[in-house]
Amino acid sequence: MNHLSVLIIIGIIAMMILAFGLIVFVIMYQRRIIAHHLELKKVNAQKELELVQASIQSEEDERMRIASELHDDVGATLASARLFLYKDKNSQFDEKIINQSKELLDESITKIRNISHKLQPATLQHLGLELSLQALIETLDKSDTLMATHIILQPLPRVADNVELAVYRVSQEIIANILKHAKAMSVTLETGVSDAGITILFTHDGSGLTQELYEMQIYKKGSTGLKNIVNRLKSINATIQFYVDDSYFFRALITIPFASTSKSEPI
Amino acid sequence: MKRVLHVNYDWASNLFVLVEFFFLSFYYRDKIFRNKTVFYTVLATLSTFFVVQTLRADKSIWHFNTYGSCVFCLTYIIYCILGMYALLKEQKVIFLDRSPLFWVNVGFILYSSGSFLLFLFKIYLQETDMDLLRTLWTAFFLPCNILKNIALAIGLRKKNAL
Numbered sequence: 001m002n003h004l005s006v007l008i009i010i011g012i013i014a015m016m017i018l019a020f021g022l023i024v025f026v027i028m029y030q031r032r033i034i035a036h037h038l039e040l041k042k043v044n045a046q047k048e049l050e051l052v053q054a055s056i057q058s059e060e061d062e063r064m065r066i067a068s069e070l071h072d073d074v075g076a077t078l079a080s081a082r083l084f085l086y087k088d089k090n091s092q093f094d095e096k097i098i099n100q101s102k103e104l105l106d107e108s109i110t111k112i113r114n115i116s117h118k119l120q121p122a123t124l125q126h127l128g129l130e131l132s133l134q135a136l137i138e139t140l141d142k143s144d145t146l147m148a149t150h151i152i153l154q155p156l157p158r159v160a161d162n163v164e165l166a167v168y169r170v171s172q173e174i175i176a177n178i179l180k181h182a183k184a185m186s187v188t189l190e191t192g193v194s195d196a197g198i199t200i201l202f203t204h205d206g207s208g209l210t211q212e213l214y215e216m217q218i219y220k221k222g223s224t225g226l227k228n229i230v231n232r233l234k235s236i237n238a239t240i241q242f243y244v245d246d247s248y249f250f251r252a253l254i255t256i257p258f259a260s261t262s263k264s265e266p267i
Numbered sequence: 268m269k270r271v272l273h274v275n276y277d278w279a280s281n282l283f284v285l286v287e288f289f290f291l292s293f294y295y296r297d298k299i300f301r302n303k304t305v306f307y308t309v310l311a312t313l314s315t316f317f318v319v320q321t322l323r324a325d326k327s328i329w330h331f332n333t334y335g336s337c338v339f340c341l342t343y344i345i346y347c348i349l350g351m352y353a354l355l356k357e358q359k360v361i362f363l364d365r366s367p368l369f370w371v372n373v374g375f376i377l378y379s380s381g382s383f384l385l386f387l388f389k390i391y392l393q394e395t396d397m398d399l400l401r402t403l404w405t406a407f408f409l410p411c412n413i414l415k416n417i418a419l420a421i422g423l424r425k426k427n428a429l
Binding site for chain 1: 344348351354355358361362363369373376377379380381383384385388391392395396399403407411
């Protein structure tokens with residue numbers, strides 16, 4: 001074998017090594033880009049979550065401010081007016097008009113108190129999620145629109161304020177939806193703790209949502225209530241599942257993983 | 268086959284190489300050539316070179332045009348490098364194995380780099396060391412050709428392959 005033949009063999013091998021090298025370089029470079037893409041996606045998701053949390057937080061702050069204004073300012077003013085009217089019982093004013101005014105004032109004070117309570121539930125902050133849900137269900141049961149029951153499977157532990165508030169708001173939204181759309185005769189709320197986390201299960205005998213329908217609805221225009229549910233649950237990494245059980249009862253199961261329930265720094 | 272039937276198929280090989288060059292050039296046209304004039308100039312120049320080179324040889328089309336094939340191999344290497352560059356630059360696909368262009372590039376760059384020097388020195392080796400030519404043909408050209416066909420098959424199986 002002469003020198004040129006050896007050179008030819010070396011040349012062929014060198015060219016093939018170069019070709020392999022090029023392929024390996026392209027693959028490695030692309031892997032780096034994939035890693036970069038994933039990192040970017042993660043950062044974007046984190047930012048999105050922070051935005052959602054910030055928007056919910058600002059909404060809650062605003063609600064709290066309005067609630068305080070209603071309770072402390074407008075409510076107090078109306079209560080004072082009521083006091084004056086009761087005081088003037090024996091004056092020369094027409095008794096009928098005074099009584100009507102009193103009734104109107106009483107009604108206004110009750111309404112304001114209710115609005116204030118709905119905007120910022122005091123029980124939630126002081127007594128926790130379980131008792132707040134209990135109070136919500138009792139109010140619903142007293143309203144005579146449907147029969148409402150609360151079953152405590154396991155006592156709920158106290159969790160971070162934002163988690164409790166989000167779950168409470170979602171529960172309010174679900175109950176509002178049941179009242180508005182389901183035409184249900186009864187609703188049951190079961191609260192408990194499982195391996196997956198804290199579970200809250202709504203069951204009603206009206207017409208409701210399935211998971212498929214829910215996923216279709218949240219992408220539709222409107223459906224603000226459902227979108228609020230999605231955003232609030234997303235902000236605490238919780239999930240919701242809609243399904244129909246064997247007895248044709250519609251169910252909505254909220255699962256809050258333990259990882260999301262720890263107290264976190266406010267944004 | 269050629270040895271058994273004593274039939275010369277080199278004219279078919281020449282035709283195959285030319286047609287392969289046309290197909291591959293048109294495949295890469297929208298992927299690496301921004302300017303259509305450059306594409307048609309390259310296509311016309313190289314195909315004319317190949318045809319002239321084939322016809323000028325002693326046995327004309329009855330003799331396999333190794334120099335022409337060698338030039339085509341070099342062109343394929345350039346196509347593949349530009350194809351890889353286009354893949355990395357455009358970033359249309361995140362996973363390379365899902366891109367048909369990637370597989371076509373892999374197939375042709377391996378085939379061309381394995382065959383380029385072999386075609387260039389084929390006549391010399393035929394005259395000086397036929398055994399070495401046979402060994403190199405078996406060790407490099409045939410495996411590279413098989414790899415090319417496998418890569419092309421994978422590429423053609425992908426969505427939007429053409």
